[in-house]
Amino acid sequence: MAVERFIVDDRTAFLRRPDYRTVRVLALAGLVILWELITRTGLVSSLFLPSPIGVPSSPVSMCQRL
């Protein structure tokens, strides 16, 4: 009688997710661009939502005024 063989499968294959590295970077960049556009077009006042470029430039200008 022929002996049956059962190859061991990788039972954890379903746990592995594809790594969408480009999508992750683009999504973050898109969010920052959208934020910048919202503040530049004046949809939201920069008093309540400073622009992403404005945030790091503020301490620089404050230091220059000293």
Added chain:
Amino acid sequence: MRVVVERVSKTYTDRGGRNVVALSQVDLAVEPEEFVALLGPSGCGKSTLLNIIGGLLPASSGRVYFEGEPREGRPMAATVFQEFALFPWRTARANVEFGLEELGVSGFERAERTRHYLDMTGLAGFESKYPHQLSGGMRQRVGIARALAVEPAVLLLDEPFSALDAQTRTLMMEELLGTWARTRQSILYVTHNIQEAVFMADRVIVLSRRPGEVLDTVPIRLPRPRGEHQQGDPAFIQASDRIWGLIKSQAQAVLLEGDAVPERG
């Protein structure tokens, strides 16, 4: 069933992007109803090999297969982990039932099998306790009962008693041998303790330090049932010395690298 490991290698990529060869061209077999111990220094890839056999990790090359006649509703392998790996929100009974639920075993049969394996592992009266209410030895008994309950073709044990104190470990080893005598399942038992391997196994497969390769296979010619009194038996001492001879230089090299060495006793 028979387990065959054929030219299995495993290479990891570490955080620095370097390839680390954990196992290299490992060949071994576990015969039906055989108790085999896999022994080697820390970091030699014993647990990696066990996980590959259990299907929890893919091999980089080579293959693992089970040979024989499968029984319906019975998985090829079940693993008992070093750190128990119990569900803390489930009682001992519910932990043992888990594998049976996954297999789709009906309620009545599930309850019967759970009760049977809880009794067999000495947990009668503790079914409703949660893992945090149990001692280390009892937790591992739940882990063993959970693995036995699904009635796997092969039982894989990854240093199951290393988290226990010496006295509990000795008692648990004897209990496991008693359970094995009743169930006669093929067992692959990973350990880095030479005495434990010789005490338990029919054969000890010795692995080298990383990359893990089979150094030799040592048959243990001690009669069963085994007991503590056999530790002074010439066959016991001879087998321990032979394994130590195989592993000593490996252990010294590992020590120089700063890893743990295998325990001689």
